[in-house]
Amino acid sequence: MTQPRVLYTDPPWLIDGGRPDPALASVEREVLGPEVELRFGPHRDGRYQITDPAMLEQAAGCDVLVVYRTQVTEELLDAAGAGLKVVVRQGVGVDNLNAGLLAARGLPAYNVPDYCVDEVATHTSALALALERQLVPQHQTLAGGTFDIYAGGTPHRTNRRTLGIVGFGRIGRAVARRLGAFYGRVRVYDPYIGRDLAEGYGAQAVDTLAELLAQSDLVTLHCPLNPETDGLIDAAALRRMKPGSFLVNAARGRLIDPEALYRALDEQWIAGAGLDVFSPENPHQDARWHPVLKHPGVVVTSHRAFLSEEAEASSRRRVAELVRAALDGRTEGLVGRVHAPEAGR
Template identity: 35%
Template sequence: MSLPLSTERTRIAVLDDYNDAAARLDVWSGLPAGCAVDFLPEHLSDQDALAERLAPYQAVIAMRERTPFPAELLARLPELRLLVTTGQANASIDVAAARARGVTVCGTRMSRYAAAELTWALILELARGAGAQDASLRSGGWQAGVGTGLDGRTLGVIGLGRLGSRVASIGAAFGMEVLAWTRHMTPERAAEAGATPVASREELLERSDVVSLHLRLNAETRGIIGAAELARMKPTAWLVNTSRGPLVDEAALASALRAGTIGGAGLDVYDIEPLPAGSPLLDAPNTVLTPHIGYVTADCFELAYGDAAEDVTAWLAGRPVREL
């Protein structure tokens, strides 16, 4: 059974608060008296350093899956009683181990389609190069290269859940032929998103001009795009990933980009985050890279951190909400 937090003095850590985005919100003002919130902007990937830093806290609020909480780390946090993750699921938290230690794990809501919108920002940047054109104009140049139109091209969506369906429907609005593949595809599900189902992932890869990934990371999907899959793509095609980094073999992707096996890539997620300085993706050609900002919008943070504060308040009252 979970042990309650003390209402006399509850120390709360908000992790990975890049740009002080959480600290600037007013959502924390409604926390019960006795709560002290510390906002930690630095990302700690070393487990020893993380265990030492979090040792005094009874409650921790994690941002998505940036900071893993495996069983061995939880065992080193004897004061921890409440662990909140933004979002409704977090594969980086060992929820069973937390429960066994009397730690309640709760989630939050997040904006529904922010990642789908970023998917299209990456696709459009690959297609039209607005960033490069802006840089050229500001440096005294004029038109820097020739863009690619999307009307009549083929968009392949791997994973047709909530976000994949939104990306597919936008592709249809651009006049693209939209193909979709998932292991449990039905014609009805595809039709709702304006997509045509294909029999195999291989067919989708071979026919698409843009391949966009929208899958949850698990044992079946890890490395679903590797060297063999990249070799099936058109040499002019683009790969876009705003879901989870390990869906793609990064070394194989960097090699394919350098060899011209595919035309380019738009990535928001990576195997290791923040992306290490020595990553081969950083100097791979024809790439648009963003630092996992699919969910990083003001309205999303307001919603998620507001729910996180509510999670703490409800737990202190003995009535936890949104338990995972």
């Protein structure tokens, strides 16, 4: 019997001293067993090379592909070959899974949709409250040698302000419970939920994004990236926001137009932004983000809202269990199914 092969394309938690160390794959080994051949994507100069031709060589003959940041492409699937059973995303988002391509190939795909709800809701709340209380300019001013209680401006009472949540899935609901406790009103926009659902979380649903933007003092984004939401927060949307309001994004970078955001900040359409996500992932690789990063009204983090020791451990184990189930042919009813092949394929 041929030894099963699994390729982890770019798992950063298996990096030690700047290079992948297979010995760190203890969770994966425990779940998958010694009979499974574990492969890792190409790595050079401290980074995984997710578009390198060597990735295709590593994928050859694999039964399962586990992708993190790597984009699923025709070339990658062709390289794996006819024996490929399943593709698993080591994370919540599905935009790099290329669901349409997988559907056309009749390949099932899975993600881990709920492993970091606590972390992202907490991080979103931290960004929001840092903006509301102007923690960054306060820190910079005091650490720089000046004691000034007014550095960054005079805040407002949050219990007189309105929180607006765009997207009311698992994380949006957790944010309503946590961050909503600080605000006098919570508004929700999500065209795919019933209006009464928001009421159960102490919020009120509105009918349009424009309505939510016009009413909210702080807007936080929790929607997936798809053709409908790509560039959702553009210049027109930012113009609808209240003067003095804040925008927080810990969902997907492409939800926001960076040039429009900088203009909104520079011309004071809004007061500030808290950002954990960008497109490309590293904003230093796109000059459009540079003025945003330098703006004094912005708080930024390096796409780590999902991160904790517990979340990472859970994600690794749950993905390994999905892989083991796929190798054993036990995928019916598993949590996290993104796409199932059509009957008879």
